[in-house]
Amino acid sequence: MRLPCMGGAGGGYLKGMYRYDALDRRLVEDRVAQFRDQTARYLAGKLSADDYKPLRLQNGLYEQRHAPMLRVAIPYGMLSTAQLRVLAEIARRYDRGYGHFTTRQNIQYNWVKIEETPDILALLAGAEMHAIQTSGNCVRNVTTDHFAGIAPDEEVDPRPYSELMRQWSTLNPEFAHLPRKFKVAFNGAREDRAATSVHDLAFDLYKNAAGEVRLRVKVGGGQGRTPRLAVTIREDLPWQEMLNYTEAVLRAYNRWGRRDNLYKARIKILVEALGPEKFAHEVDADFVYLEGGAGTLTQEELDRVSSFFVDPPYAGDADADLSNARARHPRFAEWLDRNVAAHKRPGYAAVTLSFKRAGIAPGDATAEQLDAVADLAERYSFGEARVTHYQNLVLSDVAQRDLFELWLAADALGLAEANIGLATDMITCPGGDFCALANARSIPLAETIRARLAPIENEIGDLAIKISGCINSCGHHHVGHIGVLGVDKNGEEWYQVLVGGRSDTESALGQILGKSVAAEEVASLIERLAQLYLRERRRGERFIDTAQRLGVEPFKAAAYPASKPALETA
C-alpha cells in the first residue's frame, strides 16, 4: 500500500504531523546560522569554553566520555518517514552508523564532531527538525503518550497542546537560563503512558461536564537524588490559559529556584520548600495579571495546530481474522499478544517494534534499521512512527489485515521480539560506556539480566526493569517495578536494587532493598525477586501488584537470603 505524498520542502510527509510553515522554517534556519557562528567563534578562540558551553548545550551538544554527543529533539516522539531517513543519514555520515533512542523520546548520536554539528543541524532543519533545548537549563523537549491520537482510552488528544507548548518554550527569552533543566509532559488518556508524575511540570487533559477541555496542572515531579512525585496545584485550568499559567510557574521558579547548589536546583525542591499551597498561591498571584491577556490561546490557533493532527484516511475493510495465522505461527501469536495494542479505530492496531534484543544496547538503532522502519511506516502506517519513552518505536496505524505481513518484515529485521512490557524490555541509560557522569555501566548489566530472565519472562509477565548508571536517573530506576542504580564504591561499579516503583496512573517511587551488590550478582538477585513473585502471586496479579500487596520486606529477604540486609545510603 503506497500512499500519496503531501510534498513540501522536506518531501514526502503526510498529514498527521505538525508541518512547518515559512515562519517555523525560518526560525530553525536562523538558529542553525547562529550556532554556526557561535561554533566558529569558539573554534577560533574568540569564545571561551565556559561561554560556549551553555550555547552548545542548548543546541543539543554535550561533551561525553569518548566524543561529543548530539541529542536531537523528536517533539512528543513523532517522526515522519522523511525524518527517519534523515536520522539514518546522520548516523551514516556523521556518526558510526547508529543512534540511540532516549527515555525522553529523543535520539542521540554518540560520535559526532563539534565542527560538523552545524551541518547536522542544517540537515535536520531541512527535515523540519532541530536540537534546540535538548539540553541545558531550560525548558526541554515536550513529551507525551506514544499512543496519542489513537488510544481507545484517550479523552483529549495531547498533541496540539504539546506543539503549542513546544513553540511557546522555544527560545523563550525570559526562561532561557533557569536554575536547572525543566521537563514538561502531557497526558490526555485514562492510563498515564507518559510518566507525567516524574516531570517538573505536567498536564492531564480532560473534558469537564460541559465538554470543554481543562487541564490538571502538576508540578515538582522528578527523579535524581531527591525523587519526588508531582503534586497537583490546579485542577481545572481552561486550555486557553495553558501558556499564561506556565509563564507564572516558570517565573516563580526562575526567580526563586535555588542556584547555589546543582542538586537542589530543580523545581521540586522549591515546591517542597514553600509547600505546594504556598507555591500555588505565588503562581496565582502572578497569573491574575496574565489571565485573559495577549498570551491567552485563541480558538483559531488551537484549530490551526489541531488541523495537522487529523486521522489518516483509514480503510473501512482493514480488519482481518487472524486465528489461522495465530494457530500456525506461535511466535506471531506471542507477538500479537505482546507488541500489538488496541486502536480507537476498528480494524486498526498500534504495533511496537522492539529495540530490545540480545547483544544490542537497548534503544540503539542502526542507520539501516532506521531506513527500514521508514519503509515499514510508509507501507503499513501512513508514513508515521513514534518513539516511546521505553526506547522502542511504534507504528501507530496498522490495518489488521497487514499485521502478518508486517510481522514477517519486522522479524526479518530483528525488530519483532515479542517482549514489550516484559522483563527484557528494559529501560537502560547509556551509562558508563558513553556517559561522562556515570558511576557504573548499564548496557552490559542489562545484557546479563536479559540472559538470566529471558527464559522465564513469559511466565513472569508484565515487569518493568529500569536501569540508571548514576543518580541522575536517566534510566528512570526510581519508577521501575524493579529499579537498578549504578553506584561508585572506591572506584568499582556496584548496584543498588529498588522494588515497587511505577510511572503509570498510580505512580509510586521504588524502595531500596539494601546494600549494593557487584555487577555479577545483580541478575541472580533480580531473578530471586521474580521467583518470590511467582511463588506469592495471586490469580491475575502482576509483579507490581504483588509487590504492593506484600510490601518491601519479603523482597529484602529474597534479595539477601544469607545475611540480614544492611541499609546503606550511598
Added chain:
Amino acid sequence: MSGLIRFTPQGPVLAEKDGRVFTRFADWLAAPVEARGGAVVLAPTDDPAALDEHLSSLSAIAIEFPKPTDGRGFSIATLLRTRLGWTGELRAVGAVAYDQLAFMARCGFDVFDLREEEDGTACLRAFSEIGVLYQGAVDQKLPLFRRRAQALAAIAERDA
C-alpha cells in the same frame, strides 16, 4: 573593544562606556533622600516590586548579571517593564555577553554595558540573528499566533 550599546530609534548603537554610577538598591534606600541619586542597580535577589513607590525619583535602573547564565535578571526586567510600567533606561550590567544580548533585549533592556572581553562592533549583530519570535515578551508583546499573517507576509517580502 568593549563598550556600551544603546538602543536608539535608529537601532542599536555602540558608544564608549559612560561611567555612570548606579547605587545598590539597599544602599540607595538607606541613604538620606537628597543624597540618593537617580540610578539604582538591582541584584538578582532583589524584588522589583520594592521599587514601585520610588520609580518617579529614578532616571535609570540597572540589573546585575553575576554570570551570563543567571536568568533571574530576565524576569526582573520583564516585571519592571510590564507590571511596574517602567519606561526609563533599563541597563544590563555585569557579565553582559554577546550571546545573551538578544534575550536581554526581548526582556526590556535598552542599554547594555558589555563586559570587557566583548567585541562591541560584533555585538551589534546579536540582536537580529533570530528573525522569528514565537512567544510574546516585552519588546514584541503579541505572541506569533496573534500576528501570524503579518509575520508571514513580512517574511515573504524579505525573501522576495
